[in-house]
Every structure is written in structure tokens, then in C-alpha cells.
Amino acid sequence: MGLVQLLKSQFLSQLIICYVFLVSGLIVNLLQLCTLPLWLVSKQLARRINIRLGYCISSQMVAALEWWSGTECTLYTDPKSYPLYGNENAIVVLNHSFEIDFLCGWTFCERFGVLGSSKVLAKKELSYVPVIGWMWYFLEIVFCKRKWEEDRRTVAQSLQNLRDYPENYWFLLYCEGTRLTPKKHQISMQVAESKGLPKLKYHLLPRTKGFWVTVQNLRGAAAAVYDSTLNFRNNEMPTLLGILNGKKYHADLYVRRIPLELIPEDEAECAAWLHKLYQEKDSFQEHYTQTGRFPGPIVSPPRRPWALINWLFWCCLLLYLLGLLLTQLISSGSMLTILASLAFCSTVSLGVRWMIGQTEIDRGSSYGNKEESVNI
Numbered sequence: 001m002g003l004v005q006l007l008k009s010q011f012l013s014q015l016i017i018c019y020v021f022l023v024s025g026l027i028v029n030l031l032q033l034c035t036l037p038l039w040l041v042s043k044q045l046a047r048r049i050n051i052r053l054g055y056c057i058s059s060q061m062v063a064a065l066e067w068w069s070g071t072e073c074t075l076y077t078d079p080k081s082y083p084l085y086g087n088e089n090a091i092v093v094l095n096h097s098f099e100i101d102f103l104c105g106w107t108f109c110e111r112f113g114v115l116g117s118s119k120v121l122a123k124k125e126l127s128y129v130p131v132i133g134w135m136w137y138f139l140e141i142v143f144c145k146r147k148w149e150e151d152r153r154t155v156a157q158s159l160q161n162l163r164d165y166p167e168n169y170w171f172l173l174y175c176e177g178t179r180l181t182p183k184k185h186q187i188s189m190q191v192a193e194s195k196g197l198p199k200l201k202y203h204l205l206p207r208t209k210g211f212w213v214t215v216q217n218l219r220g221a222a223a224a225v226y227d228s229t230l231n232f233r234n235n236e237m238p239t240l241l242g243i244l245n246g247k248k249y250h251a252d253l254y255v256r257r258i259p260l261e262l263i264p265e266d267e268a269e270c271a272a273w274l275h276k277l278y279q280e281k282d283s284f285q286e287h288y289t290q291t292g293r294f295p296g297p298i299v300s301p302p303r304r305p306w307a308l309i310n311w312l313f314w315c316c317l318l319l320y321l322l323g324l325l326l327t328q329l330i331s332s333g334s335m336l337t338i339l340a341s342l343a344f345c346s347t348v349s350l351g352v353r354w355m356i357g358q359t360e361i362d363r364g365s366s367y368g369n370k371e372e373s374v375n376i
């Protein structure tokens, strides 16, 4: 192990990264809160400011992936579609099998200049996660309870609000609705069987209602669906803790651009279209397993320096302030203050560990896991 790698794997380095992330994130959350009155005066200006503030947070995680862990992200796509990426609104459909799939998504958002403005249909529970969840309120992320009766109105309304969004965005949909586990897969395939649908080997059966409502409400505002299929080389199972440890992964993403006009308007036809899409995605994963690559040419966008620059800015600022604080603390010689500071550090590390836990599949929800949820 080289010296740099040894440094990356040290608990202290990781604690510093987490400290910078948490403190800068809370500062940004506070700044976002200050933009509230502006929404009443100029909604579009408030949105543009929040896009940039949000970028300060999400790009730190992207920088950790791209620059700290050095993870390689390769894009397989049609070169004719490539110039459109980042220059139009799009609905992204991505498989949900990896703990850092959202982070790989963010990396591609960053490379195409839509990181600050990107959106997702996220479970409501994530809105309570400090820093990221709080940031999402101001970015108009669409939250759902995964209870269609309650979601149908709120999700449609939130999507309608995005129609006049001032900057290009990608709207991410994990149609599987939850992360893949063997048990969820088994139950999901029982549902597929009961519906007379072909079984999927690498995906859960997609939930079609969220997709339909998104396409209906963004028709005319989004130009295309980006069907995205992600996998990692050599059966890597990447984790956020691995990234913090400086472990390098190799992500491959296959993207197909499908114009929105090609997607049926009728709900049943749209659902059938999505099921067919997932059967195709399954075949791409099979191709990947057999050959170690996706079909089509590689057109990889390079990583940009902005995420790193933002990260270095926050590191310098907050480490300087920490240095000042520590000097004062030590020179004060007060045992009570020193103990209080240690307690504060422990709380920070436990808090961040809990946040990282949100990304771990083992700690995932029981959605799609219960026999009674099978509608047969």
C-alpha cells in the first residue's frame, strides 16, 4: 500500500472529510433558509441561487468519488445523442442495485453540467436526513410515501411545479422503487408471474405508476427518457465507506436516449412499455455479465475541476477555523471545554455514520419485502 493510499484509509482523514461535509452542509442549509423571502419576490432567482448552493453540497460527494477514490466512470452511448446530454430536460430511468448508484448518477450530472438542478422521485424518509434531505426541499425534489393513493396527487403537483424550472435538469426515477435484495427479487418475481410477465434476472419488477405520472406531467417540458443501466466491473460491490477509504471502483453506464413522443400516453400502454424496457435492460445486464461490457461505443465525458475546487475551498476554510478553535481550546486548558469538544466530535462522527447508513442496502426498508404486499 502506497503512502497516499495509507493516508486515505486513516480514520482521521475520513473524520476530517465528514467534518467538512457536515459543517459546510449545515452552513449551506442555513443559506438556503435565508433565500426563503426571495421566493416571494423572484421565484426564478431563488431557484437559480439554490441550484448553486445545492451544488456546493452534492459536488463534495462527487469529488470524493472522482478525486479521492479515483473511481472511473465509463459511458456507453450513441455519439449522436451525446451533444444533447445536459442541453435538455430528461427523465432518467436507472436500475437500483448498488449502494452508490445515486452517486454515480450525480457524477454524470456533474460532467454534463446539471448537478445542481437534478431531481429525483425520492422516498419521503430521505427528506429528514440532515444536509442532503434538507437541501432537497429547496431544490424542489419530489417526495413520495410509496402509497399510491396518497402520492398520486402530491407527486403530480410537485412535477407540475417543475415545468417552468429555469435550468436544465435530469429527473431520476428508480422504477424498481427499492434496492434489489434476493428476498425482494424473489417476491417481485412472484408478482411478475402472477401478472403473466417474463421474469427478470437482474431487476425487480418496475412499479409503473410513478413513471406514468412523471411522463404525463413532464410532457412538453422534458424532451426524452434516458434509459440508463449501471454495472461495476469484476463484480465490485461499491459502498460509500469504501469511497471514504479511498477505494477505486470501475463503473460502466449504458445510456439510450428515447424521445418522449415515443412513450404511450395511455396508462396501461405506458405500463406495458415500461415492462418491455426492463426486459431490455435485463438483456443488457446479461450481455455485461457475459462479455464485461455494454453494447455500443464508449463516449466518456472527462471529469471537471469544479467539484474539486469547491471541495478544496470548504476544506481550507473549515480546517482553518478548526485550527483556530483547537488552538484556543488547548491554550484555555479547561478540562470541561476539552471534554465537551470530544463529545461534540463523537456526536459528529456518529451522526455522519447514521447518514452513511441511509445508503446501505442491509439497512434498507422492508418495502417490497413483505409477502402481503404481493397483489395476487
Ligand SMILES: CCCCC/C=C\C/C=C\CCCCCCCC(=O)SCCNC(=O)CCNC(=O)[C@H](O)C(C)(C)COP(=O)(O)OP(=O)(O)OC[C@H]1O[C@@H](n2cnc3c(N)ncnc32)[C@H](O)[C@@H]1OP(=O)(O)O
Binding pocket: 092, 094, 102, 104, 105, 106, 108, 109, 118, 119, 120, 121, 122, 123, 126, 144, 145, 146, 147, 148, 149, 151, 170, 171, 172, 173, 174, 175, 176, 177, 178, 187, 188, 191, 204, 205, 206, 207, 208, 209, 210, 211, 228, 253, 368, 369, 373, 374, 375
Ligand atoms: C445516469 C444519470 C443519472 C442521473 C441522476 C439524476 C439525478 C440524481 C438526483 C438525485 C440523486 C439522489 C438519489 C436519491 C435516491 C432516492 C431514491 C428513492 O428514494 S427510490 C424510492 C422512491 N421512488 C420510487 O418508489 C419510484 C418508483 N415507484 C413508483 O413509481 C410507485 O408506483 C409509487 C408512485 C411510489 C407508488 O408506490 P406504491 O407502492 O403505492 O406502488 P404501486 O401502486 O405502483 O404498487 C402496486 C403495484 O405494484 C405491484 N406490486 C406489489 N408488490 C410488488 C412487489 N413486491 N414487487 C413489484 N410489484 C409489486 C402490484 O401488483 C401493483 O401493480 P399494478 O400497478 O399493476 O396494480
Ligand SMILES: CCCCCCCCCCCCCCCCCC(=O)OC[C@@H](O)COP(=O)(O)O
Binding pocket: 017, 018, 021, 060, 061, 064, 099, 102, 123, 126, 129, 132, 174, 177, 178, 179, 352, 355, 356, 358, 359, 363, 364, 365, 366, 367
Ligand atoms: C464528501 C463526502 C462525505 C461523505 C460523508 C457523509 C455522507 C452522508 C451521505 C448521506 C447521503 C444521503 C443520501 C442518501 C441517498 C440514498 C439513496 C438511496 O439509495 O435511497 C434508498 C431508496 O432509493 C430506496 O430505499 P430502500 O427501500 O431500498 O430502503
